[in-house]
Amino acid sequence: MQLVDVRLGGPGARYALNAYGLTTAELVVRPAESPRGVVRLEHAQVGAFRDSPALWLGRSARGSVLVDGFTYGALNDTRSADARKRLHWFERVSNGYSPALYDQLAAAYQRAGQDEMAETVLIARQHRRYAAAGPAGRIWGALQRWTVGYGYRPWLAVCWLIGLWALGSVWFVGHEPVPVDADQNPVWNPWIFAADTLLPIVNLGQDGYWRLEGASQWIAGTLVAAGWILATTAAAGAARILKRV
Incomplete structure (x- = not known):
């Protein structure tokens, strides 16, 4: 399934793309501009996922791309779009802390041989995890972050x-x-x-x-x-x- 240089959604549209539960060997979502509406990727199972910044950097932020249960085997541009950039994209649209989001991204980098980027993602996962905890959890998380990463x-x-x-x-x-x-x-x-x-x-x-x-x-x-x-x-x-x- 390839959506390249297309306009997703429109005025008043609830969903710009509804791929809930989709199963496909490849999903390419590279719109010509930011989607106008929510992009649903929940519980989709994709062999290779290819995207662009336009998908994530839309006019709205939280909840504009739904990725709960979204799994993919390979990710495009693991070298050009580094881990910190992708983390910014994902965290910008996610509703709260989602461990699976980080695990999927880290696994994709590991499969691509980018172990350092995978490590960056896993560290960010723990940082978000402890940031969502209470005061004691945040203190313990800070100790782990600065002493052993x-x-x-x-x-x-x-x-x-x-x-x-x-x-x-x-x-x-x-x-x-x-x-x-x-x-x-x-x-x-x-x-x-x-x-x-x-x-x-x-x-x-x-x-x-x-x-x-x-x-x-x-x-x-x-x-x-x-x-x-x-x-x-x-x-x-x-x-x-x-x-x-």
Whole structure:
């Protein structure tokens, strides 16, 4: 089915295109101008879907293109129309958060070999998901976004760990604490101490031997909390990725 350089809808028309439940090997919707009316693609099953900006950037926005249950195997212009541009198109017309919309788009990019764009879509999916949650959900979502990229960018957690470890080490280089038990004669190493404080569960032989006071106590507490937050968000992100494998 091909609709190229045509005018869809007209004055007073409710639907510019009604393709509800359509099943076809190919659907091409490239109108000459923005549709005048609602475009229904709900529950349509399409092998290859080819479109143009005119379909999405119409005079109206929310609800102008209905895509609930719309599935497609391949998408045109996966290179020229990047993920952020398509996300803008889809989010402009969608009524609220629709997980399937993001999943379909990400799958199309993956099938086209555009893994980076698929990742961008999946990150946007999680961002919209948590944005629609309550205050606690938004806070948890923000932590996952900036620390591990919702699990899709685990290297962010490594960057945070290295940065916090370096800052903590620099502080403790100039602020050596006193031993809890001088008879044990522990050897002070600020670099290992910062890592031991930051990394949860791991014991590097420095934690527990020193009496921290004042600002050092607060900094050590911050490192402990940051380490657990990073570990928790990384585990949550990894679990999400494993569910999709």
